[in-house]
Amino acid sequence: MLDRRKLTGYVLAGISVIAFIILAVFFIVSAQGKDPQTGQTPSVSTTPGVPSNSKTDASSTAHTQPAEETTTEPQDEAAQATATYESDYEQMAWRTALLASSWKGSTTAENRIKGYREAGMTQELAETFQPVWAEVFAEAQAVDVFAKPDGKPQVQEILGVEGSYIWRVAVNVQYSGTWHSNGTTKVLSPRTATWYLNVDQAKGAVTAIDGPTADELKIRLDEED
Structure with missing residues (x-):
């Protein structure tokens, strides 16, 4: 037991x-x-690939993540060409368009050419340019046509490359005037038309101007508008 x-x-x-x-x-x-x-x-991570006990404060992130690289895309050539025009040639286009769309019958040819050159035309264009008013008011006397801007000039087309751009610019102009015909003074009420200019960067001047035709203006010398 x-x-x-x-x-x-x-x-x-x-x-x-x-x-x-x-x-x-x-x-x-x-x-x-x-x-x-x-x-x-260790505890279980709730984010794939990131341990739950890893540091996520801003200082640790700055050391573990590469800094983002910032790159500047080349400026679009059309935008660059427009910026060049607006900074250096827009005022020239204004002056030339306003002078080309104006007319004073008593101005001599010599003074007219001088004014065109000072506004921005090349010598060749200044000597050959004939405003539409010369045709419209060929038989009138004491003609004065006044012009003023009607909105900002708009670049319609850009030709060439940097250094030799040619800007095709549309300029809206409001014009009005007076003239003497058949013993009375006639009045041209304000109207608006568009003149087109070629601004040449290489020449630094306006090389061509196109405006409305006499038929398009529809001005009759024997009637007051």
Whole structure:
């Protein structure tokens, strides 16, 4: 018959062995789940490719992400050509168009050519340009036609390359005037028409002008408008 004391000792020894084994297994499992460098158990990341314990503050991001490169696209050539015209030649186009669409019958040919050159025409154009009014009012006296801008000139076409651009410019002009015919003074009420100019960058001047024809203006000398 077993001694109760011995039996109790065997039971306690068995319990102690089992407890020791359980503790040993627990420590082994815990050690395998820890980070070998920090000794801490990593948590599961909620963002693919980004560990949940990684730093996301602005300073760390600045060091880990490459700076974005900014590149400037070459300016569109048409925009560049237009900018060149507006900064250097627009006022020339204005002056020339307004003078070409005006007329004073008493002005001498010499003074008219001088005025055209000063406005911006080439010497050749200034000497050969004939305003439409010379035809319209050929038989009238004391003719004065006044012109003023009607809106901003618009570049219709750009030819050539940088340094030798030719701008085709449309200029809307409002004109009015007076003249003397058959013993009375006639009045031309304000009207609007468009003159077209070729502005040549290489020559630095206006090389061609096209305006309305006498038929298009529909001005009758024997009637007041």
